[in-house]
Amino acid sequence: QKEVEQDPGPLSVPEGAIVSLNCTYSNSAFQYFMWYRQYSRKGPELLMYTYSSGNKEDGRFTAQVDKSSKYISLFIRDSQPSDSATYLCAMSVYTGRRALTFGSGTRLQVQP
Amino acid sequence: EAQVTQNPRYLITVTGKKLTVTCSQNMNHEYMSWYRQDPGLGLRQIYYSMNVEVTDKGDVPEGYKVSRKEKRNFPLILESPSPNQTSLYFCASSSSVLVQGRNHEQFFGPGTRLTVL
Numbered sequence: 001q002k003e004v005e006q007d008p009g010p011l012s013v014p015e016g017a018i019v020s021l022n023c024t025y026s027n028s029a030f031q032y033f034m035w036y037r038q039y040s041r042k043g044p045e046l047l048m049y050t051y052s053s054g055n056k057e058d059g060r061f062t063a064q065v066d067k068s069s070k071y072i073s074l075f076i077r078d079s080q081p082s083d084s085a086t087y088l089c090a091m092s093v094y095t096g097r098r099a100l101t102f103g104s105g106t107r108l109q110v111q112p
Numbered sequence: 113e114a115q116v117t118q119n120p121r122y123l124i125t126v127t128g129k130k131l132t133v134t135c136s137q138n139m140n141h142e143y144m145s146w147y148r149q150d151p152g153l154g155l156r157q158i159y160y161s162m163n164v165e166v167t168d169k170g171d172v173p174e175g176y177k178v179s180r181k182e183k184r185n186f187p188l189i190l191e192s193p194s195p196n197q198t199s200l201y202f203c204a205s206s207s208s209v210l211v212q213g214r215n216h217e218q219f220f221g222p223g224t225r226l227t228v229l
Binding site: 004006008034036041042043044045046049088090098099100101102103104105 | 116143145147151152153154155156157160170171202204206217218219220221222223
C-alpha cells in the first residue's frame with residue numbers, strides 16, 4: 001500500500017465549477033501538508049502549504065487537513081481554464097532530510 | 113529571477129553510457145534534492161544535500177551518484193544507465209532558514225526527460 005493515495009483522474013469540469021481534490025495517507029507522523037500544481041512540461045510549483053490540521057484559504061484555493069481521518073483536500077472555487085494542470089499532494093515529517101512524499105497526482109481539465 | 117535550472121531538458125541515451133544531468137540554483141539555498149517522477153508513482157527522492165560536501169541517500173538511490181562541491185550546483189550522475197532509469201527527473205532546492213517549518217517549501221526545476229534505450 002502506498003503511503004499517499006491520490007485519484008489520478010482525469011477530472012473534467014466546466015469553467016466556474018468548484019473543484020475538490022483529495023488525498024489519503026497512512027503515515028500518522030506527517031506534519032506538513034502541501035499541494036503542488038504542475039503544468040505540462042514544467043516542474044511542480046507550491047500552491048498551498050498547511051502545518052497540522054485545519055483549513056487555509058488563499059484566494060480561490062482552500063486547503064483542508066483532517067489528521068484524525070488522514071485525509072487532505074484542496075478546493076478550487078470559480079475554476080478557470082488556466083487551472084488545468086496536474087495537482088500533486090505532498091507531505092513530510094520534520095527531519096533534516098525534508099523528503100516530500102507525493103501522491104501520484106490528479107489531472108484536472110477545466111473546460112471553457 | 114529566482115530559479116532552478118536543469119540541463120539537458122531532454123536526453124536519449126543507450127544502456128551503459130555514463131551521463132550527468134546538471135542542476136543549478138541562484139537562490140543561495142543550502143538544501144538541494146533530486147527526484148524522479150514516474151506514472152502512477154508520483155515523485156520519489158533519489159538523493160539530497162543539506163549543504164556543500166554533505167549528501168545522503170533518498171528513497172531510490174540505486175544506480176545514481178551526486179556531488180555537491182559548490183553551493184549552487186548539484187549534478188546527478190548515472191554511471192551506467194539502464195532502461196529502468198528512464199524517467200522524468202527534477203532537481204529542487206530550499207532554504208535552511210527556519211520559518212515555522214516553511215523550509216519544506218521546495219522550489220523545483222523544469223525537469224529532465226531521460227530515455228535509456
